[in-house]
Each structure stands twice: as structure tokens, then as C-alpha cells.
Amino acid sequence: MQLEKIISISGKPGLFTLVTQLKSGFIVEDISTGKKASISNSSQVSLLDNIAIYTFDKEVPLFEVMKNIAEKYEYGQAIAHKSSENELRAFMANVLPDYDIDRVYASDIKKLVQWYNLLQKGGFITKEAFVKEEEPTVTDAEVIEEPKAEKKPAAKKAAPKAEKPAAPKAKASSSAKSTVKSTQRKQG
Incomplete structure (x- = not known):
């Protein structure tokens, strides 16, 4: 079962499958009626694949x-979701005996x-x-060795700042000094 494509939308009854993504949201299809609708990115959506039920020692995926x-x-069909709380709790104890009674509410089971x-x-x-x-499992007979790729030299790192060429010792005009400094920055 592909639960990763099935979602629940807060405020809308039923379940939906994701059809496609749009810039402003999604196109979904109601699994009961087959009707398509668009929902905005601001809608609260829960992927069934990301939901789990609490047990006393772990969380069991919905799948x-x-x-x-x-x-x-x-x-086949299970009990009706409108059953009494006692029937719902008995149902849950039957399908997941170690579910956490305190953290799994009747509304969750419903x-x-x-x-x-x-x-x-x-x-x-x-x-x-x-x-x-x-x-797929791979047997020894199926393993094919590929030729080893030649090692490429590592990318050259920029030279440390301490290795900058020394500034000229001759006195230069102020415009020449700024040209030398800008050239040094570009090299470093």
C-alpha cells in the first residue's frame, strides 16, 4: 500500500491522494468520490506514511x-467508526494489543x-x-567489478593570506598604491 501518496487534510472529511504539485499548492483526488480539487500550501496536511500509533515501548507505523x-x-471492512468507545478500545486491543491506552484516545481509534x-x-x-x-540480493556470480577510476588531483586550495607578494618598496603615487592593493586583493 502506498501510504506516502495518501493524505488527510485538516477540515476536510475523507482521504486524498496527491496527484501533482503546483506553485501555490497541490491537486488532490478524493479516494471515495474520485473528484479532484486544489488545496493551498497553507492547508494542514498529514501524510499517512508519517503517522504512527503509540505502544508502551515504541511507535508502530500506521502501515x-x-x-x-x-x-x-x-x-474486509472493520467495525464502524461510530461504534461506542468500549467497542473501539476492544477493537484496538485486538489489532495492536500493546497500544498505549493513555496516549491513544478514542478519537484516534475512531x-x-x-x-x-x-x-x-x-x-x-x-x-x-x-x-x-x-x-534484490546480489550473489557472488553477479558481482561485476568495474574498472577503478583514476584518482583526480584534489582541487587546489587558495594560498594562505600570509603568502601575499610584498608591496613595492619604491615610493609610488597614491593612484598607483590603490592599483597595487586592488591587484593584491584579486590574487589573494
């Missing part, structure tokens, strides 16, 4: 919590259930969606 819900409910059901209805909750792509 993993959604995976637990999907497995418990066989990739939002989690609502988001899960929206994603499920939108076709985002499938077995394939939760399979993480494995990085």
Missing part, C-alpha cells in the same frame, strides 16, 4: 497497524477505523498491498 487490521478482518474503511472501500486494502518489495 503495520493497517496490515494487522486487514489480517484480522480478512481484508479516525484509524474510518481511514481503514475508506481505504478498504477505495480498493487500497488487498493482500498484495501489504507485501513489501524485497531488495
Whole structure:
């Protein structure tokens, strides 16, 4: 599941996918209706990929919590987000047993259930969606050594200021002195 493209917008119900970026904001698409809209840069947006649920010893990414819900409910709809607080807490204890009861509020669980059901209805909750792509492993036979690049000499550093050429000892006119000083600055 690509949670990095799914967002929640403060003040707007539902979830959205990012379509494109504009100079003044973004074009988003409602995952329920498919309607596109533009939002400004000043809108408060939360990427689902950046959200986690508190447990007693760590924070569990939303992706993993959604995976637990999907497995418990066989990739179907979960309980209604308008369920009682006791039902919501029992639901949460079932999908994430060690969630922090003090820091995860009933409103948080309600939002989690609502988001899960929206994603499920939108076709985002499938077995394939939760399979993480494995990085390809390289065997010894597949390793191909590339020729070593020749070392390039390091970039020359500017000479320290102490090595400036000495000023001429002959007495020069004031305009000649300023020309010498400006030439010295350019060299240093």
C-alpha cells in the first residue's frame, strides 16, 4: 500500500491522494468520490506514511497497524467508526494489543477505523498491498567489478593570506598604491 501518496487534510472529511504539485499548492483526488480539487500550501496536511500509533515501548507505523487490521478482518471492512468507545478500545486491543491506552484516545481509534474503511472501500486494502518489495540480493556470480577510476588531483586550495607578494618598496603615487592593493586583493 502506498501510504506516502495518501493524505488527510485538516477540515476536510475523507482521504486524498496527491496527484501533482503546483506553485501555490497541490491537486488532490478524493479516494471515495474520485473528484479532484486544489488545496493551498497553507492547508494542514498529514501524510499517512508519517503517522504512527503509540505502544508502551515504541511507535508502530500506521502501515503495520493497517496490515494487522486487514489480517484480522480478512481484508474486509472493520467495525464502524461510530461504534461506542468500549467497542473501539476492544477493537484496538485486538489489532495492536500493546497500544498505549493513555496516549491513544478514542478519537484516534475512531479516525484509524474510518481511514481503514475508506481505504478498504477505495480498493487500497488487498493482500498484495501489504507485501513489501524485497531488495534484490546480489550473489557472488553477479558481482561485476568495474574498472577503478583514476584518482583526480584534489582541487587546489587558495594560498594562505600570509603568502601575499610584498608591496613595492619604491615610493609610488597614491593612484598607483590603490592599483597595487586592488591587484593584491584579486590574487589573494
